[in-house]
Amino acid sequence: MSVLVGFGTRLVVQGMSGSTGAFHAKGAVEYGTNVVAGVTPGKGGTKVAGLEQIPMYDTVDEAVQQ
Incomplete structure (x- = not known):
């Protein structure tokens, strides 16, 4: 199967609120990837340092609906 x-x-x-997720999200943004949301259960509505422009949601379903 191809992606x-x-x-x-x-x-x-x-x-995305964890250190590994934030590291890779920052790299993706720097590369030019269109990162539209981050998901971490219990962290919806919070901001990640260096990625404040990207909204955080509690579930993938919530992120996709937005």
Whole structure:
């Protein structure tokens, strides 16, 4: 199975409030990836240092609906 990624691809980062998730999300943003949301249970509505422009949600379903 192929994963098709293009200029219109939007990315949701799971675990973005953790150190590893934040590290990879920052790298993706610097590379030019369209990161549209972060997801960490219990952290919805919070901000991640260096990624304040990306909204955080509690569930992937919540992030996708937005």
